[in-house]
Amino acid sequence: MKSKKRIVNSALLTFPALSQNESLSRSFMSVFLMQANPTVEEISDVKCAVSEAVTNSIVHGYRGGDGVIKLRVRLTEDMTLIIDVTDRGCGIEDVVKAQTPQFTTNTDGERSGMGFTVMKAFTDKMSVYSKPGKGTRVRLVKAIGRRDT
Ligand SMILES: Nc1ncnc2c1ncn2[C@@H]1O[C@H](COP(=O)(O)OP(=O)(O)OP(=O)(O)O)[C@@H](O)[C@H]1O
Ligand SMILES: [Mg+2]
Numbered sequence: 001m002k003s004k005k006r007i008v009n010s011a012l013l014t015f016p017a018l019s020q021n022e023s024l025s026r027s028f029m030s031v032f033l034m035q036a037n038p039t040v041e042e043i044s045d046v047k048c049a050v051s052e053a054v055t056n057s058i059v060h061g062y063r064g065g066d067g068v069i070k071l072r073v074r075l076t077e078d079m080t081l082i083i084d085v086t087d088r089g090c091g092i093e094d095v096v097k098a099q100t101p102q103f104t105t106n107t108d109g110e111r112s113g114m115g116f117t118v119m120k121a122f123t124d125k126m127s128v129y130s131k132p133g134k135g136t137r138v139r140l141v142k143a144i145g146r147r148d149t
Contacts, residue, residue: 005076009035017058017067017087025054025071029083036079036144045122046081046142052115053085053138060105061089061136079144088135095128 013028015021026047033043050071057069072084092098099120104113120126123142130136 005078005080007074008077010072010074012073013071015069015071017062017065017069017089019055019058021069022051022054022058025069026051028071029073032073032075033081033144036075036081038144042142042144046083046140046144049119049122049126049140049142050083050085052118053083053140056115056138057085057087057089057136059111061087061091063090075144079146081140081142081144083140083142084137085140086135086137091132091134091136092128092130093132095130099128 009032011028011032013025015024029046029050030043033046038046054069054071057067058064061067067087067089070084070086072086074082076082097103099116100113101117102113104111106113116126116128119138119140123140125139125141127139128136129139
């Protein structure tokens, strides 16, 4: 059985699906992360993974149209960061296929289909929950500040 870790802090940022809010989500993440004594690399990894998820909600979820994105962050007592990026956009038909490296539904050649691969590489765990017509939630989990030295 999974033991539930106590949440010591949390925050929720809600914003419209506008490309200028990608940088807002990155700044929000780095400010929240500071309390966990992160390395420079951890900050950059988290910002990068979160902006991939937020970009996906803007570009794919809402297809560039109106919509609201929720960025929820929680920090557990053992300094594990749990991030949820949620949209109420078009959803994903096949979440397994969507996570395949280089898979993209984008046709104008602007996307490389590597967003989920980047999110996976820069975190400890990524999970995607989605319902066509309802929306998508991407959960990213990453242990912070656990240096060996
Ligand atoms: N929030 C979302 N809502 C709807 N579809 C999504 C969402 N996120 C991802 N997808 C689907 O999953 C596919 C793969 O996403 P991924 O981020 O890996 O690649 P990409 O966005 O197409 O390209 P890149 O991220 O490299 O620019 C997308 O092309 C899209 O079809
Ligand atoms: Mg993407």
